Amino acid sequence: MTRESISSIATALVVGGGIGGMATAISLAERGVAVDLIDIDPEWRVYGAGITITGPTLRAYRRLGLLDAIKAEGAITSKTRLFRFDGTHMLDLDEPVIEEGLPATGGIMRPVLHRIMQARVRELAIPVRLGLTVNALENAEQGVDVRFSDGTERRYDLVVGADSVFSRVRDLAFPHMGPAQPTGQGCWRISIAKPPGLDAGEFFLGHANPCGITACAPDTVYMWMLTPHEERESHMDEEELFVTLKSLLADFGGNAGWIRDNMTREDWINYRPLAAVLQPGDWFNGRIVLLGDAVHATTPHLASGAGMAVESGIVLAEELAGSGDVRAALQAYQERRFDRCRDVIETSVAVGKLQLEHGDPKVHAHMLEGALSRLNQPF
Template sequence: MATAISLAERGVQVDLIDLDPEWRVYGAGITITGPTLRAYRRLGLLEPIKEAGAITNLTRLFRYDGAHLKDLDEPIIEEGLPATGGIMRPVLHRIMQKRVRELEIPVRLGLTVSALENEAQGVAVTFSDATTGRYDLVVGSDSIFSGVRDLAFPHMGPPEPTGQGCWRISIRKPPGLDAGEFFLGHDNPCGITPCSPDSVYMWMLTEHVEREEFMGEEELFVTLKALLKDFGGNAGWIRDNMTREDWINYRPLAAKLQPRSWYNGRIVLLGDAVHATTPHLASGAGMAVESGIVLAEELAAADTVEAGLQAFEDRRYERCRDVIESSIGIGNLQLNHRPPEEHAALLEGALSRLNEPF
């Protein structure tokens, strides 16, 4: 949607397709760092995000038992721009959908592509409903398990497991919580992100163990409650107050910076399809939104589509590489039970680089 918005605002005719027939997104919250808020401001969506989400200029670090360690230095990177915040994913999705509709971008749902063929100055597309079309450019931003990547980029491969899994729970806000919180020093670090005046989501990272069956709702609830047994502070409050009605999710983590080139003829990848990361820097969505904006900017500035695609890749590769390598590095510190001070140092350094212009 960020790519479609950025292109349409520059007068490009865009067709947007989405595999989900109801155009949904699953129900966890999302942390929105300052750099991500900056990207959303470029899309004109900062104010509705501030109104519907929770904005703060502070993130607090705690030891897992609730002892306060330090407050993260999160400087304001642009005048009038909050340092960080959070919002529920379905709410953010609706904000972006509203902008797509305002721009009168055609949207086709329950649809993907089944074949792509580069032609002179364009791409022949066969859709999964057997209809066809021809486009000057095809942008694949279709998840970490990208079908566009499988069709058109044989030199790329599937995402690589990192050895960790991520738990998420959406729940009412603990009394007195007024900022994001990280809990470190435990084998299973966790964090809390305010997402509205009365709701938060909490994440926890654990070592992933392969199993044959997905966990059902009861096992998710019982297991997460047990994983939180050592925690104090607001993480302990969530353990003691969580109910079976709260939304709980667990997923193994995978990441990969795909090898260059990120475009093949007039087909290009962005987002998780080509620079999938883990949640350690809360920057997966932010990197995708930035990439959509940069792609539109470079296409508008270039003399040819191919030159614009090369400029896009050149501008995005190192920034995405830093985010992915730093995120995996933080995960490795956690898997190797390194002290929380090492986590904080790597986290602060990476966040500082993220604050630089994109």
């Protein structure tokens, strides 16, 4: 697909080699910008279970030309089914196809998704430097002077901070911003064989600890569960993770109960506390700009964190291509993204609050449907 070229900048540094950073690097490189991509991890790894990919997220990946690879290596479904925690079916979420030829929803293992994106970065011959971050950023006329953690220096026309919720770029260049705020919930995840007969995404509601299942490959799913988070002095070891999650699933029926009864100590289990924040504007300082979790970190309730990051990378490149004025382009990027990201974050946090208060599962379902319907709108 031919992309409109960017004339306002010739070089860009993208800090952070995760989903948002790679989406940005790909989008800029396809429009003729010479991009450098750096990541703090010397092995450019990613940890995690699966990831739910909603229709809007699949639409964004289609813009990157990666939809076919995701369909080939992930799992595509046509609906999400809602159950009471005991396995009683409530309703199926309305998840219409939002573009011709675009699947309604799906899932993929996070390491597989990263590998697909990394392959596209390499195809575009984008230089990638690992084990590296930035130690200093200084806006200069028509550019940004960068000092890297290895002591080297270089000037770029644009610096993009896509370096996680703990963004180094944000800390260096955006003093009016702060860390993400805990929501009071934690998220459990387990990767496991697919329950027999599962043919759609599933949510289990009406319990103090709601959970859901997403197919990520023909024979693999991941299950998430949300619980109230309690601070503790040490992390849980693998045995405690296994025993605790199995106990938390004691009341569940359906495929959630099947996972409880069939999970083993060989299955990958993870737990982390949740935090979210929509950083106040401006999201840019001179020619330094933020996107992804660095500026719009959300919780997994709408399965939209990755989608928002990919959309932001695409929109940033589109606005730079559409304007010869970098500042005007960055302002337009912020204006296109702010309200959409705010909706995702505020709705996700509100759903989490409802869960902590043991709210009506029908209200929960209504909030999910409304938010997903709004996300279907063009970005």
